[in-house]
Structure formats: C-alpha cells, structure tokens
Amino acid sequence: MSVTDYLDTIEPDLKNITRLFALPDTLWDSPQAFRMTMDERDGRYVCAWTDGRASATLDTPVPEATGDTRVDELHRRRAARRLCRQTLYALCRETTGIHPPWGSLTGIRPTRLIYEQLEAGQSLERARAEVVRQFDVRPDKAELLAEIVQTQALLPAPDDRWMDVYIGIPFCTTRCAYCSFSSGELGKGKLVEPYLAALFHEMEQGARLLADTGRGLRALYIGGGTPTALNEEQLARLLEATMRLFPGALEYTVEAGRPDTITPQKLRAIREAGVGRISINPQTMNDRTLRVIGRAHTAQQVREAYAMARAEGLRHINMDVIAGLPGENADDFAVTMAAARELRPESLTVHTLAIKRSSRLHLENAPLPDAATAEGMTEMGRETAKILGMTPYYLYRQKYMAGNQENVGYALPGHACLYNVDIMEENTHILAFGAGGISKRIYPDEGHIGRAPNVSNIEQYIARVEEMAERKRELFRA
Ligand code: SF4
Numbered sequence: 001m002s003v004t005d006y007l008d009t010i011e012p013d014l015k016n017i018t019r020l021f022a023l024p025d026t027l028w029d030s031p032q033a034f035r036m037t038m039d040e041r042d043g044r045y046v047c048a049w050t051d052g053r054a055s056a057t058l059d060t061p062v063p064e065a066t067g068d069t070r071v072d073e074l075h076r077r078r079a080a081r082r083l084c085r086q087t088l089y090a091l092c093r094e095t096t097g098i099h100p101p102w103g104s105l106t107g108i109r110p111t112r113l114i115y116e117q118l119e120a121g122q123s124l125e126r127a128r129a130e131v132v133r134q135f136d137v138r139p140d141k142a143e144l145l146a147e148i149v150q151t152q153a154l155l156p157a158p159d160d161r162w163m164d165v166y167i168g169i170p171f172c173t174t175r176c177a178y179c180s181f182s183s184g185e186l187g188k189g190k191l192v193e194p195y196l197a198a199l200f201h202e203m204e205q206g207a208r209l210l211a212d213t214g215r216g217l218r219a220l221y222i223g224g225g226t227p228t229a230l231n232e233e234q235l236a237r238l239l240e241a242t243m244r245l246f247p248g249a250l251e252y253t254v255e256a257g258r259p260d261t262i263t264p265q266k267l268r269a270i271r272e273a274g275v276g277r278i279s280i281n282p283q284t285m286n287d288r289t290l291r292v293i294g295r296a297h298t299a300q301q302v303r304e305a306y307a308m309a310r311a312e313g314l315r316h317i318n319m320d321v322i323a324g325l326p327g328e329n330a331d332d333f334a335v336t337m338a339a340a341r342e343l344r345p346e347s348l349t350v351h352t353l354a355i356k357r358s359s360r361l362h363l364e365n366a367p368l369p370d371a372a373t374a375e376g377m378t379e380m381g382r383e384t385a386k387i388l389g390m391t392p393y394y395l396y397r398q399k400y401m402a403g404n405q406e407n408v409g410y411a412l413p414g415h416a417c418l419y420n421v422d423i424m425e426e427n428t429h430i431l432a433f434g435a436g437g438i439s440k441r442i443y444p445d446e447g448h449i450g451r452a453p454n455v456s457n458i459e460q461y462i463a464r465v466e467e468m469a470e471r472k473r474e475l476f477r478a
Helices: 003-007 011-020 025-029 069-096 111-119 124-135 139-152 192-213 232-245 264-273 287-292 299-311 330-343 371-387 418-425 458-463 465-475
Strands: 035-041 044-050 055-061 162-169 216-224 251-255 277-279 316-323 347-352 391-396 407-411 429-433 438-443 448-453
Touching (some): 035 069, 111 139, 162 418, 192 429, 192 458, 192 465, 216 418, 264 299, 316 330, 316 371, 391 418, 438 465
Parallel strands (some): 162 216, 162 429, 316 347
Antiparallel strands (some): 035 044, 044 055
8 A cells, every 4th residue: 555545535634734723724725725745765654745835844654564464554544644744734833833732633632642652651751741742732731631641540440341321312491502412402392202212212222232241331421412401200210210221330420411400309319319420511600691602591590500409419510611602701701710619519621612513603603712812711711620629630622612722621539520531532332322322332452443323313213213222232242
C-alpha cells in the first residue's frame, strides 16, 4: 500500500484543522486551496503542505513492523494521517499566528494521548510534556489532562470482565435550543407506554445476554432525554425493572435533568431503588437565558429541586452547566457559578456551548461567544470546582465548540462518575437499551470497537425492538 492510500477519507479531519484557525470551509473549494504531497523516504513519511504563499514540511518515522500485518497497517495508517494533519496545522499556525488551546488536536478524547504515552512506558510528567511538544497543546490544557488521568487512576480499573448498561428515555418536556439528540417532546405522551413496553422487553433480553457473557455489571446509567419526564408511576416501573434485571452495579445514575420534572415522590422512588447519583441540570441560573434556550423552568425551580433532593436524602447530585449560552457574558456565567457554590453539588460538569447542525441554534445562525469570553468562562468553571473542593475527572471535546474549549466533569473525592469515564475513555463494553442507544464491544488488543446501534426514531424502535435485541446478541457472540 502506498502512504497516500492511508489518507482516503481524511478531508473532514483536514477541515477540522482549518476551522481551528477560523478559516472558512469554502477555502477548500477555491483554486488557491491548500495542496499536499506525502511520500516515504529512507524509512520516514514526509509530508508537505502549501497554500500557494507559504509552506510547511514535517516527517515522522514509518512505524516498525510487529509481524502482524493488520496491526502494522493500522499503525502506518495512524502515523500517516497524524503527520498529514500536523503538517497542515503547522502551516496554518505559521500563516495565522493563532495558537489554538488544544493545538492540533481535533479529536474528542485528548486524554487518550496521555494514555498512549503511559502505555509506551513514559512517566506522567513526560507524557504531559510530549503532548505539548507533539501536538502544540497549551501547557495548562496538558496539565488538565494529567490531573484527569491521575483521578481516573483511583477508580476501579476497567477490563474485559465488566460491562456497563445504558437505558435511554428519549422524552423531554420541551426541546432545548442547543439539543441535537433525537429525543421527542412528550406532547400528550401517547408514545410513552408503547415505548416502555418495548424497552422492558429489550432489557429482559439484555439481562439474559449479560448473564450469558459471564461479565459483571459495572455502572448503570439511565439517561435521555429526561427520565424524570416519565410520570411517577412510569418511573417507579422503570426503576423496578432496572433493579430486578440489573442488580449489583458499582454505581447507578438517573438523569433528573429538568428541575420542573422532579417531584418528592420521584426522588424517593429513585433513592429507595438504590440509585446513588442523580443529575439536576440548570445549564444557566439566568431566567432570561433559560427562556431563550427553550427550557420551561426558572432558576428558582432549580433551587427548589436541589432542596427537594436533599430533603429526600439524595447524597450525590451532579450539576451540568453550559458556558457560552446565547446572549450570556462573563457576568451572567458568574451568576451561575455563584449558584453552584451555594447549592454545593457533589459533581459539576462544565460544558462549553457547541452548536450542532441539527440544533435550533444552528438554524437560527446563533453566534458563539468569542474565544476570550469562552475561555474566561471555562476558567471560571474550573475555579468554582476548585473552591468546591473538586478535581477534574473526565473531559471531552466536540466540533464547533465556542473558543475551541472543552467539556470537563469535576467531582469531590470519591464522587467521579464511573459511567462518564467509561464512555469517554471507551474502555468498557456497553449494553445500551432504548431508542438511539449504541452498544459497544471493546477489543483492546486490536484497538477496535464493535458497535450495535439502536434506531433513533421512537416509532421505529418500538416496531423493531426484536431486531435491536438481536443486534446486541450478534455483537457479543463469542
Ligand atoms: S434536556 Fe437534553 S435531551 Fe432534552 S431537549 Fe434538552 S438537551 Fe435535548
């Protein structure tokens, strides 16, 4: 295979690089578009990019042969593609003078680079330095990755003997303006009962599959959508089925995302079922913004929901907030952070707004805040978490994020969410139930992940649930 064969389908990655420098995608269509050459010389891949005025050339050793052709192909492909991206990055960095906070990284899991270095025998200190050197990541961001890896090292180690379970409830009371999920608005709720019937059936089949694989249950997460959008009786049935079919997990979480869906009875049912962690998510504590983003609750309702959850004995509440929401400036975000200090959640997830193509904000052409504002907000989030005594424990990035920042989960000691870490590090098998759930089988030795996605459309899911169960059986067939 020639080295250029490894670059098939790389164009989207390259566009992600030029977007780091705020260069428009249309640039790629112009006659002056970037041009690249790549070849193999004296045991090295050599890549050169030019934009007609400036050029950049980088090289890297061709990975050594391991004796396994498939693994060798994978290593070479990875090296060639990485070199191609990094050379283009070097050119853009040179011509624009911009230093993106995450350097040339465009993937969603930057912690993986630290783990790669650790697996190659480097110390954490050296791994951090290598991420700065190889990918031009800013030292403070590399430090954040190192802190996260240190926190993750305290968690029960993932391995092939474990599986996580995800149960999705794809209903919400209203649709948030930034939402890109396929969740349906509850409306009159006529799909809820048929959905639950299909879901319970899929869960029954899945419980049998889990037993057949001989694996233990690690973390279980009921998410969505908004699981607490179910009524009290429906939620109680969901919790009963969950605990009957999937007992003994190390951790149970229920997303109670919208404060206006929470009642004392629902919270009691959650606690009595044995769920240790819930999430109550204001996103912002400014009523004006809450209206703009389509959430049908107020900041006061968030306060009441926290008080209710504490009164019902819930000991681990996570709070999700978003930096960079439409119309918000640093003062607005400071209001949200002050509320976080007052409500004292056990974990705090600070997202940076990303405008996805399928969201209402994208349709409305809503602007993202400028890089400095977005950065100031994420810094404020970090500072708040520190004041609350939390450390960062997981991180991921998305496309189209304000200021090229990141999403970070912080937690008090002993409160890191295993499921969040597992899903981001992709190191644990997952059985996913419900519309849009994606089951995953991890093949660590081959660096490969097998997937069995459920259909996202709720009606389709109900009609084809048997097929969804079969997909999972196929995925985990020995
Ligand atoms: S609560 Fe979550 S799933 Fe529901 S509409 Fe908002 S972003 Fe989408």
